[in-house]
Amino acid sequence: MSASSGHRSLFGEILDWMLAPLLVIWPISVALTWLVAQGIANKPYDRELGEMARTLGLQVATEPGPGDLPKGRSRYALAPEAAALLRADESDTIYYQVLGLRGELLSGDRHLAVPEREPPVVPWELHFRDDEVSNESVRVAFLWVVPEGMAGSDRMMLVQVAETLGKRSRLTNEIIKGVILPQFVILPLAVLLVWLALARGIAPLNELQRRIRSRDSSDLSPIDEHRIPDEVAPLVQAINDLLERLDQSIRAQKHFLADAAHQLKTPLAGLRTQAELAQREIDEGRSSPADLRRSLQQIALSSQRAAHMVNQLLAMARAEDQEHASRRSEVNLPTLAMETVRDFVPRAMEKRLDLGYEGPEPDHAGLRLNGHPLLIRELIRNLVDNALLYTPPGGTITVRVVEDPFGQVCVLQVEDSGPGIAESEREKVFQPFYRALGTDVDGSGLGLAIVREIVQQHEADISVDDTRARRQAEAEGQGPGARFTIRFPAHPHRD
Template identity: 75%
Template sequence: MAKEGASPQQGSLFGEILDWMLAPLLLIWPISVALTWLVAQGIASRPYDRELGEMARSLGQQVASVEAPSRGRDRYALAPEAAALLRVDASDTVFYQVLGLRGELLSGDATLPVPTPDGPIAPWELHFRDDEVGTDGVRVAYLWVAPEGEVAPGRLMLVQVAETLGKRSRLTNEIIKGVILPQFVILPLAVLLVWLALARGISPLNELQRRIRSRESSDLSPIDEQRVPDEVAPLVRAINDLLARLDSSMSRQKHFLADAAHQLKTPLAGLRTQAELVQREIDAGRSSPGELKRSLAQIAKASERAAHMVNQLLAMARAEDVEQALRREPVNLAEIAIDTVRDFVPRALERRIDLGYDGVVPDDSRLCVQGQPVLIGELIRNLVDNALLYTPAGGVVTVRVVEDPFGQVVVLQVEDTGPGIAPAEREKVFQPFYRALGSGVEGSGLGLAIVKEIVQQHDAELMLDDTRVRRAAGGESPDGQGPGARFTVRFKAQVRALEAP
């Protein structure tokens, strides 16, 4: 039993198309049978109606030609030979009736119903109707006759001839059999032809399926669009686009893993070398407490670098996690920035750097950003960490959160007084594992790449420029300090209501 809320399983495309093609055919077939039966009835009735009408008209002419008696009493009667001739029919029973000028029965069957005129009666106008005599259905032809020599206007005789429906029913059945029976052969043949045509039409999809299944798992080359039908070409283009993005993603992952392995190899090799050196010194009995302390310090430094690299790799993985980035909520950017500055104060004091916050107070800010708090915190941490890493002793690092006067964006800035970043390298510093040459700073090269990824996940804008104006030559600011680097991130603002006092 399917779980509630689960989407129904998609069936075969071939079967679905076949159903949609055959369902109208099977629906139209009984309608065709019903229409054929109605048409066959009309076709079968037409010649017999003509024959029946001729009999009624002939009978009327015979009745009208009988001479009127001289004593003023109407006595019209049909000759016995004519009445016997009307009765002659091997298949059906024929009834006739002649009513006089006053509606009295002059000849024929009294059980034959008398018609009710719907309008003015026209002499010698032939009419037809369906009726019953006893339990038998009959077809009746009737007309009103004006006798010859009758001078009183409006005095007419009624002549009716009725016939049971045996011949008509048999002819109708013969017509239906002649039309319907071939359909029992044509319908399965049509179904077979539809099935074969559909199988032939869908064969390119089967060929495309075989081509895709025969590929190696590492083959992400585009599918040839020239060998597929026009209707499937958009699907193939979408698959090729997906393959291209997947190939690009896998290439980035392979490059990232190779770089990560290379970066981790250095601190791990240092750990191993220091451990082996300490082991040899202890074995040789030449180790002293001071040498052991220096070796352990080197081991601690190498392990710290390895741990920092692992943390950065995990942060990069979190930044690339699309599902986590989609789980957004209102975030107070100023509050996270102040908390991050507090966390880095001990490190700034150790390096004799003036680290501070300059901007709006969280309680006074009415603007938030819609984002993922963990990722935004990681973004600010990496910007501050990068600034402290490249700012020399005695320098200044400032974190700033500024509200847009129009309430459209919230601006985050992290600036320092370090050597800055040359304009030619400003695009490269956001690539994973890239470090500017000649800086003499040890780092993982992932911090700014993580920043860029998080910025993209939050649909924000990232800018990099100098903190101070550079001189035309020498690359220093007018006051002799480094030009510094200023990272500016512009988030879309979300207005929040002020809390009641």
């Protein structure tokens, strides 16, 4: 894995996690092997050493009286045959010691330490310990014996036989060599096998990477999930889900751009047509001030439509910008609603419409929204603009802010007395460039699409219904009107 790339290698990380425990366990295995080898090497030699000590103890217990001893031999000294048996080992030195009933040395080596006599002492019970004689490590077998004729006495003699550790060390080393040396061959072989196994296991990922890299940039079809490992299947499914959403987004953008180009083409074509017509009439000398004024008015109207379309497209882009929408602050909804109504009053008066506001005053210390002020202002403007477009002269438009008594939501309503929206079209009107059938209103078709996008950005919900019953409206010869209701999550006001 390259340090400069900053990327983590899955292969290297798995290999590290597999080999690191192995390298830690191996020294522990060597230490345990050494301990086990020592135990294995001690057993046969301890058995032999114990037999020597027991044989010497039997000889001491049955030692003949002073008159029966051969000439020149001290009491409790080993017979020549027994001494020859002890000295028969050429690789190790054997020591022995016999202590009397009072702890006095009767025979053998003085250098052997006397073990602690911890009650209760069981006669003829064999014990082992590690010790040193003349700075040399030895293994000692010892037991307390009761001489013949003294049964039941608590006075006993001590018999010890010690042996240096030469044979034991050699056997221990042979066992360790027999176990450890093969590991020096097995360990590199295990590392190689792990490497090959990982390379074989990672191969499907490399194949998946190759298939993805070989794709064309426009190919957003799902990745085949039948030739991938089960462990990678959730990742591939997530990628396929992302590709599907990306494909839908790209198709929507292409459709949006195509509709936008078509919508912009109409006012631009009108501009060109009116300009060419005015130019031709001027060239032919047939232009009058009235005709020229009419052409200029059409040019102004077409340019106004194009400018409005461009502004709506920019507003749509702002609404869809996740980063822009995430910059939120505390928003005073009544203030924004009143300012928007005030901005549209001249246009409403021009169309002879009654535009008003209902709700709390801007300085009302109630609930606030946690949102983006510019986007919420754009939302209210588009709803009011939509109502102004569809409400006939003499109608009424009301912008209303309703405060939830439970403090859970803030409600914004924009209602009009226009023709209303049929139930079958209430979902479609939020699609870009969609216009209700049977209407000849000159709009961009983006206003309500922008409204829905801003609503979604603020985790709110929007609903559409009639302002009044359709039967009553038809009886009065008026439209049922439309009421747009938006419920924002409330945000407690902080002074």
